[in-house]
Structures are given as structure tokens and as C-alpha cells.
Amino acid sequence: MIEQYTITTTPKYNFPQPTIDTTLPQRFLEQSLHSLKQVQHQPFQLNQQSFQQFHISEQHPSNLRLKRQPIDLKPNHQETTIAAVDTSTIKIGETSTGIIIAIRGATTWKQNRNYRYTRLGPFIFHITEENKNEVYNTLERAYFNTYYPSNRHATPHLMQMPTRLASLLERWLQTMLAKTVSHGLILFDGSLTSGTFDTPVQRMKDILSLARRNRSTVLAFSKMTSLRVNGYLITDQLPNHEPPYLLETTGLRFKPPTVVLGGVYVARLNKANYAFRLDIDREIPLQHRMAAVEKLLGNDLYLQGYPETLRLAHILCTFTANEVLAMKHFITRKHGIQIINRPDMHKLLFGPFGKGEIS
């Protein structure tokens, strides 16, 4: 018998790529195609107010304090891999039985001074009241072999499905990064708040623990926050101090089951007058948290005080109008779905005063 050598292809990047579990994208594709088949040769109404949906709003915790003493940061230029993840979803149109949505995720990373990305999707789904549970649960099962008790209440409303599915893809991408990046920094879009319908506590804990196991630190940047101290947003209470610095918060508690798994800070990373809520994995010692932010400062670019890697992830997953047109073209051509122009009732009733539904 001739012994055959294992031939592996040359890796495209230096980015570490251990065995990647591709179950979720496969299920996404299957569910996407399956759901579109159900709507074949039906008319559909284009979304009259296309909007991209992102993240959930925060609850208002009590006892939140913001330390006035800034923590000074010094950029650390030690070569560190920075990776980021973001997802986006958009409603493309409506059918008589449901909605047609698209989801896409992107991971970006900076290594050896170069930015690289992987984009996953778009996945197009036809979600109806009938198939929403099947679609969601199939994807959940594909994602988690473990059972998360908080999920038992998680039957989403039809209109919540776009964000719920996007969230599922985002968590999967975050898991992939946590598994593959070692000694690096992983940037999430949003916060480390968990215990919500789409982010069970254990799911987030697992992701953070995976990252820690690979000696990586998770930093979550929120573009918008509703956390307030003394009635003012925490990101608006910036001291007269030379950036970069962090302001530490204390006493942040939510009503169960919502839990914050990170230490919450206000980060002003450069002279631009913008600050962001920054959550850093709470299980990491304080000293290491600061070291992680300093490495981020020394390795990434900043526009308006926001890390470029995360900005790119956001930009790359966002759907442009051109892509929406292309997806409509795809739906029409590949699945024979007829586009119908149902009158916009807002415009019809209120003329120029009909601005459409507020998204």
C-alpha cells in the first residue's frame, strides 16, 4: 500500500486557522434556501423604508458611579493581533405571509500592519409565522450542542427575527475568533451584557472563557450607550485630561437575569472629542485589562477614537443600497419571486407628510 502524504493547501494568511466548525454557515445556507423555496413564484412587496437593524437598547441600572480620576494609558507597540467582528441585517421586503431579510457577518483582523477580512453571507431568509421557530431553533441547535436554559423563552416575534438571527451569526463568529486568535485582542461591537433572549449568560461566558484560554482579551465597544450617571450619559462626562485614558465605572447592576460580564469603562482613545463605552472581560485582572487597551492603542489606527479594525468589520458587513438591489435581483431571478408595488399607506394618506414608519 502506498502511503499517501497529507497535502494541505498553502494558508492564505498568517492568521491562525485551526479546524473551524462550519456547521452554522452550512445550516444558515440550508435554512436560507429552504425558506426561499417556500416563497417561490409569489409576489413580494419591496421594503418601503429599508433600514439596517443593529443592537438592543440597554436597561437603566441604578447605583452606577463613574470614577472621576482618569486611568492614563500609554500605547504599547508590541506586535499583537487585533480581530473584530460585526454583523448586519436588513429587511428586503414583505410577502403575504412574512418578511424577506438578509444577514451578513464580517470578521476583520490586523496582523503585520495589514488589515484582512472574511465576510460571511449575505444569507437571505423568508421568515413567516410558520417557519420562524423552525429556522431559529435549527440554527440554535447547530450552534450550541449545550442546552441553555434561558433559551426556552426565546421564541422571537417575527419582526425581531432579523436581529435575532444576526445575533446568532455574530455569536458564532465571536466564538470562531475566540477559538482561533491567541495572544490577541478581540473586539466586539456592543457590550458584554448577557442574559438577554439572544445572548444567554452561558453563551457569552463560554466565548469569554474560550478567548481567555487562548490568552486573548475581549474588548467590547459600544457606539451608543444609554448608561447615565446623575442624569448624564457616561460618555458625555469627560474630564479635562489629555487622552488616551479610561474612566472606570462601579456599581453597575441589572435586574436578573441580565448580567454584565465585563468591567465597564468610558474610553477616550485619542484627541477627537468622542468617547465610547468599553466593556473588558471581568475575569481578567485589572492590570491585564489596562495592558490590553494599551496594546490596542499601540497596534491599531483610530478615527474619532474608534478602533479601525472594528470600524472595518462594521463597514464590511453593512449592506449598501446597491447590494439590496442585487439581492432583490437575485430573489427575482433565482426564485421567481415577483416584485409588487403595494402603495405606501403613509405616502398615500399623508402625501409629503407621510415619512413612513419610524424604524
Next chain:
Amino acid sequence: MKLYKKEGNILQILSFPNENAEKGDYLLIEDPDANKALIAQVIDVQFASIPGVLEELLRTLPDGGEPIQGEDIDPLEIAPHITYIQDASLLVCKTRATLENVTLSPSSNWLPSRSQSTIKKLSIPMLLKLANVEGTRPIIVGSTKDSSLLTIDATAVDGTLNIITGKKGCGKSHLSKLLMSSLIGYKATVVIFDLNGEYTSIGMTSDGKRNMHYDKIHALTPSCNFKVALDQLHLNVVMGILIHALHLPGTSSREFRRLWKNLKEKGRLTLRELGEAIRNLNCNQQVRDALSSRYHALVNSGFFTDNPTESTLLDECLLKSKDQGGAIVINLRNTSTIDRQIVVEYVLGKLVDSLQSWKLKAVFLFAEEAHLYLRETYWNDIVTRMRHFGIFTTFITNQPDTIRENIYRQADNIFLFNFTNEHDLDVVSRAARVDAETIRSIARDLPPHHCLTLGKVVRDFPIVTRVRALDIKTMGETRLFFKKINQRFSASAYSAERNV
């Protein structure tokens, strides 16, 4: 393709990448309900304004101009659809005619249905058939983009004023040779003012053999095989030369006329006798000096002779070509500016004489860079007066601004080659037979040897043609300094190689 907009006679049509319409193409916009169709020509191709394209392009260039490297996992294969939408183009078209019951009318005063109209490409042969361009005396100009031939009718250049223009080296002379040889083939008389001596060999094939027109080509080189005896000249022709080419003042002209008549009466009209008569003329010193200087200019031109055997009779050449057709090539290559003007004045005067006396029916005159030898007043003369005598001119130039605006306005046919200079395009766009946008847009992008044919010959349907090759010995090539050096170098390299 979908009809998007109509403003005046400009149509905007949305086209997708697989429908590849290009500048110069003709489209047929058929409205089944109206039972009519518009014929429109694409004059510009633009990107369709697709929302989100800017964002799409911007996000590929975030890193200081270097495209960001990455991988797209696109399981549903949406990317081709994105490219399809992104590459959609907007065809800016000019309406040329309306087709109703197989009849063309130039009007475009109706609006085809945006939703019901079907748009398809109209092939050039079909267009030519509809426009009834081909006639009984076809001249094959070349091939169009859809590989069909553009055939014009020789009668469409009969009695017309034509302009062949384009920038240097794009094939103007080649086209004029093609027209010329085709006209000779139909037994027409052609006279060429050949500035660079490149038409003298149109009777020869590229390998130096005689072609079918060899015997019909009469190459006349002034002061070599083209000389004139004074007694062959009509006084009007001589006066034309003296006044217009040599700028002889009025008083001296009168004196010269008297002298000429006197010598003619005595039968002593020779150069020698004329010089003697001027020397012995009893008149004002300044008048004598003026006449003397003009006399020496005539003598020095070498164009005039007292030897009857040396003199060539232009009339004879014209008569020869009258029945079987032929070309009289006036080779002005090594002729000075003044001598050139003398020769041209002579030839034009002689042509008018011959046409007025019906010795000739009509002549096709090809004038290359006419501003170099044609006096100012002749431009209008040629275009208006001489046309009625039967001189049908084709101007060939690479400097369109040397031809007056009124000539463009009266031009019946324009063969336009590539121009990139805005000023040149502006000048040509004054032509009455086509709109400025068509000229500006199409001519700028014409490849070498392609011309935009405008006017009567194509029934006002501008058509882009690649001018066909001719098996004629090339004489108009630019002499190059490095060509010989390169040849020598390659020859020596070859011999060195052989020695090794």
C-alpha cells in the same frame, strides 16, 4: 435595455452588462401600441447612477489606497448580481429618425412608452437598407463594428462639398485615396493638390506593380514634368497669378495687361520677350521695378518655359481623363510657397476655363491642407461659385480651424477621424449636418483608421467605419530618423550573430 428618460432629442437608456451597447451603435425603440419605432444612436455610455455604489467602492479602499485583502464567503452567490447592478450603464442616445410602416422620417416628436417599448440593437446593414444608402455606384468605405460593409453611393459625393479631417496619422490621406480611386473607377475626373507627393503612386500596387488605374494617373510635378509656355496661358490666368499669388498692385497690373496684349498681337509671347519688354518699358520706375520683380518670380519658379517641347498641356491630361476617368496629381512636394500659389492659381484658372467652355463636365478636386496654397477669397469661390461650374471639392486637413466656419456649414459630407483636442472638435461641430454632441462624443474615442461618416452619403445617419485597406503603394509615410538606425542596428546584430 429599458427606456429611462427623454429630453428633447436625447434619450437615456438603461443597459445591463450583457447587452453591451457601445458608442456609435444604433438602437431601435419599438412601441407596439403606437406601431412606430424610434431610431437612436448611442453617443455616450455612462455609468448608471446606482445608489450605494460610492459606499461599495469606498469600503474596498480604507487602508491608504491599498485595497483591503480578504475573502468573501458568499454561498448564495449574490456577488455576480452585485456586479451586474453595479456595472449597469446609461446609454445617452440621439434620436435620428422615426420608423413607421417601413418608412423613415426625421421627426422625433412622439414619446415611446417607457414600460411597453422594446429596445434592441439595429444592425448597420438594416439601417442602411432602411435609409436606402446603397445606390447604383457603390463605394465600399470599410467595415462597421458589426462586421458589415459601409457602402456609399458615388452619386452622393457628386456635386457636393466634402471634408476629410482628423488628427495626424489617423488615415485621412488613405481615405481620400480610396474615394479618389473609386471615383476614377466610375470614370470621373479627379484633380489633386498633393502637398506631400503621396498620391503620385496611386496607380501602383503596394509591391510596386501597376494597378488598373495606372494609365489614368497623370502625376505632374511643377518645373519638372509640368511646365507651361506663356502663349498657352489665358491672360486672366496670368493676371490671377500676378495679382493673387504675387500681389501685383493695380497700376502695375494695368501696365502688364497692356504689355501682354502687345506681345500676343505680335506673336512674341515668350519669357525672354516679356523680360525684354519690361526692361524697355517706358514708365514709372516703381511700376517697372514691380513688374520686373514679378517677372523674375515667374522665371525662378521654373514653371514657365519658352520651349514648346517641355511644356505640358494640362488640357490634354484633362481631356484624356474626360472619357475614361483619371486623376491629375499636382505634386507640390518640393515647391516653395509662392510657386505653389502660382501653380494652384494656374490649375484652378485652367479648370474654370475648361468647365466654362464645357470642355469638361465636372471635376472632383481634392485639396490637402488647402490653407497652404489657397488664397483667402478662393475658399468661398470654390464652395459657392465654382461648384456651379462643376468643381466639387474635398478638403483634407489635420487643422480643422484652417477651414472657415461657413465651409463647415455648407459641407455636404464629413469624414471625421479621431480628434482629442476640444478646440478642434468645436470647430468641426459647427457642421450643419450633425449635432455638436455627436461629434464631440464619438470623434474623441475613434481608434486609428476609423472614421465617423456624416452627411448625405449616409443619409444623415452618422456611422463609424474602419476604413478598408487599399493595395496602393504608400508614399505618405513620415521620414524617420531612428528607423534607419534601428534597421542598421538590427542588420549588424544579425550579421554579428551569423559570424558567431
